[in-house]
Amino acid sequence: MPAPATPATSPDDESQPPRDVLLAVRSAAALHRLLDLLPVFDGDARVRCRFTLVPGSAFDADALSAVVSSGARCLSWPEAASRRHDLILTANPKGELAALRGPKVLLPHGAGFNKALADEGSPHLPSGLDPAFLLTEDARPIAALHALAHPDQVARLAAHCPPAEAAALVAGDPTLDRILLSLDRREAFRRALGTGSRRLVVLSSTWGPESLLTRHPGLPARLAARLPHDAYQLALVVHPNEYSRTGSFELARRLRPALDAGLVLAGPFEEWAALLVAGDTVVTDHGSTALYAAALDRPVVAVCDGGGELVPGSPMARLLAAAPRLDPSGDDAAAVLTAPAPPGPGTRRFAEAAFALPGEALATLGPELYALLGLVPPARPARPRPLTALPAAPRTPAAFAVLVRRAESNGEDPDTVTIDRLPPWTDRPYHHLAAEYGRAGIRQAQSAALLYRRATGAAAAPDAWHHEDRTAADWLDEALADHLGCRTAAVVLSPTRCLVRRLDGDPFTVLIEPHRAAGRVRRTDPAAVLSAVHARLGTGPAPDGPLTCRIDGTPYRAHLTMATEADLGQLV
Template structure:
């Protein structure tokens, strides 16, 4: 509805009211979404007592016939891909079920059945020939928003904190065959096995599943993955901007995958075995038949990587073409139709798809990492995993002031980032050298202590070494783009190097730090007095 209603934008003759048809198991959050926007809602009992110039609905289900006024039916989701066995007619596509279409039609036929593809008109004619007479191919307004917002991809990735990492999105529909029901441990498995500095994980989950569980219960069930940095975007708009930001998708049979494929042909893998709710020959059926399938969740990271490598461009584009046509002007088409039903001339100004908002999911940033180190001829390879999600590594790197005292006391490398400016009338702060000396004294199990300086360089002091060191990870520049690493990664590389080798006599060393496919140069030298006295 929120993608459709902007066709009336700027028209002072139109008043928009919202009501919810009783009977849904998932209506709890619907009014919350409207309330968050400041929309005016009307109780169902009151809505049935009045008459309206136009009624816009996204489903023929429920007692829609009790509302008085010409009706416009618009589909929700991309295509008609699922059959819901617990309701309506057996094997009928949800949204095209003759049991609901005919009941509504017998009372008062829909004035317009807006569809996204000519094939959908054919399917509607099979389900209810009378309803098909009032059907028109309008297009998909959600798709128009996705395509219009595609140039904002880098902005969305910045909001998510993705950086140069690969963003792997899990897309789950609702119900017993959904990813989140069939593979509830998959998010935590991926979060534990995928290197934190190379991959970011996001879960796009159907609003019905959120409504069924509640935000708190869902967050508690997903806590291991969320604590490891997984993103859980808002289900009403941010899901779409997260798909635009994504580099690869793991999907069940939910239609969110089709919007992902329509935006750009990027790798997609399936965790749905086929059959069940999935309708053969539907757009999602077309997609899932042609993309790699994750057969096992045993060695999850390796299996996902193999499946993504096996993807070849083409299936995503073909599935999107089966779901969406035409791919532009849907808003203008719908605007002409609904204003004709109202008997009004549209306003003189143009309406365009509203750009999707940036995600604001506030992902949790791990404050402690098991750091795995492999030293070779090319340099020191650093692979970090959130602490406790897998086997211990070469050392435990912990951010002091952000992790628990238990983790701090177990750290091999303890580091501190600059604090935000204080509003205290009389402030108290550490110098970089003062804090590193304090940390080595207060935490006897700590081998190295480091302070990240405001300019991104670090001051590191190692137990048993007389001097403090300046550590800087140099940015990597290629094709006009600059890639930087978290200073804590460079600290782990230097910590590993100093643990096994003494520095050069003058204390100056350059080492290569390998993170995924990238190599960064780390410079190590004796710290200056000015660096040691910097306030952190």
């Protein structure tokens, strides 16, 4: 390791000008890697961080946008190349890095080296270990420090690019450390996402021709059409390069059916990591996200094999070889996603071959970076920042195709109804369509056998008083009269109370009990219970006792009573 060019100065020495740290970025993915490292300099006025965009990347537009949106100072490439920097940090060795003057520190931009790209560098060599990018024209290493996450990566670096081994350091992974630090936020993340007791299935797509979204672009929608909404929540993690290549508008357009069915779409920075913390299962291709999921011992299900891009014998190749397979048609999704884990060690063992020194990346790298800067590190140890960003909670779908199963055939209580709710465009046969008034389109509202709305509270803003209110009873009458397919109309008054009227009957109140077990209280969407009520009332008069609504295997008791004047008169 080269000696610092200037004498080391202590944190209390303010006589020296600040050291310039340049973050050289080629893509948004590389930028995010560097941002996870920057807490090593938190609170130190002796260090000044600036960014520049290394030309030549197909994904540089989003990288520049991400830098600008962060509020960081950005140097133009000519300006960055015209001066010497005290330290240059980069997470991608490609491009015109040789034009930048100053000691360079290279970090991986993924979980190891599991992918080989045939259209750049040396064919069949793992991306990130290619001498074509790691050495200068005179065969010297480009990096003064090559930070790696595991000793095996050092051995692979030595095998593919021997001159670079001398600069290698096993330092762990700053991104993994942020994820591990945030594990205690799982419950808060799930609450913010509205997951509840559902199984959160995270789909992960890398970029390129072998990615999940390229190979199986309809998979999110197919899974949404087969996995009941009240049992599963779907989320999608998309590689930042795919965001850059496709654009967020076009990506959302392609995913619109799945998004309308409740799919959570992660943004390209730390939202993906929060989904891993919150998630229960990861369905993946050969992208790095799968190894981060394995580091949390999450079950991993493979839907793509990586084709010629996957490096044989790599940690990712071993993980995918051992993972259960999901049929891209989605027909076996429920069985695969709920299958018990095989006996023995979980998926973490595959991540242990990719990540070393968990929790120690900043503590390991900090002294090395400060030595290159010629500064004495602060006495306060650097700590990673916990994850804070979450995807926006999805909107509840505005309409459902409802599958109904009655219990008489199983010898159970005839007043037990099992409900599965799927998107209206599912190819499975269903009992009735349920639509939310004011959110579903007019065709769905007119076709729905069950039409419901959710009551709203009084608005506080003075401008909002200039409107006409109606009572819940009036709205029930109008809904049944104005919508040809409507057989049951309902108003959700609260999470535990609804007002319901059949086309040929009087209104009544439905009181919903939460499910209590093992010290936990579980609630469900009242609209799901309304579908059970609608199905039961379609076969005869209201039950004498409580109606049991089984939703995601959980029984909820619904009590049907005569409607009260207070419920009838509530404003909606």
